[in-house]
Amino acid sequence: MEKFMLSFRMPAEAMAFMQHLTPEQIEASIGQWQGWIMALASTGNFVSTEQLQPSGRVLTGPEAIVTDGPFMEVKEVLGGYIIVTATDLDQASEFAKGCPILPIGGSVEIRPLVELNLPV
Numbered sequence: 001m002e003k004f005m006l007s008f009r010m011p012a013e014a015m016a017f018m019q020h021l022t023p024e025q026i027e028a029s030i031g032q033w034q035g036w037i038m039a040l041a042s043t044g045n046f047v048s049t050e051q052l053q054p055s056g057r058v059l060t061g062p063e064a065i066v067t068d069g070p071f072m073e074v075k076e077v078l079g080g081y082i083i084v085t086a087t088d089l090d091q092a093s094e095f096a097k098g099c100p101i102l103p104i105g106g107s108v109e110i111r112p113l114v115e116l117n118l119p120v
Contacts, residue, residue, distance in 0.1 A: 002113070003083055003085055003112070003113040004085075004086055004089070004092040004110055004112055006082045006095070006096050006099070007078060007081045007109040007111070008080050008081065008101045008106060008108060009076045009106055009107045009108075009109060010077050010079055010101060010106040010107075011077075012076065012077055014104065033100050036098050037049060037082065039098065040084060045086060046084060047082075047083035047085060048082070048083045050080060051080040052080050055068070079106075089112065092112075093110055096110055
């Protein structure tokens with residue numbers, strides 16, 4: 001089995017809309033995410049997940065210049081990710097089809113992970 005990272009992206013304008021949801025709508029959305037993740041966990045293919053905070057920093061250039069983020073010119077927001085195991089990219093893609101971000105205009109980027117055997 002290989003590991004894949006499924007990254008969740010949302011258009012910036014949709015993220016702004018999400019900030020104005022009622023508590024009931026937020027609870028319903030959380031329930032959809034939990035249901036999808038629990039379904040993956042029941043197959044044994046779930047590894048881990050985290051939601052990302054909306055702020056952070058970016059380091060660029062050889063001088064490692066630090067810039068606060070996120071940036072207003074960004075067209076998409078990376079909201080979180082999940083790590084799954086799958087036999088191949090096709091199976092990981094099938095898992096992604098159930099993601100609750102898709103019906104609300106978001107996208108899922110699926111990338112194979114390469115295990116690095118570094119001495120620690």
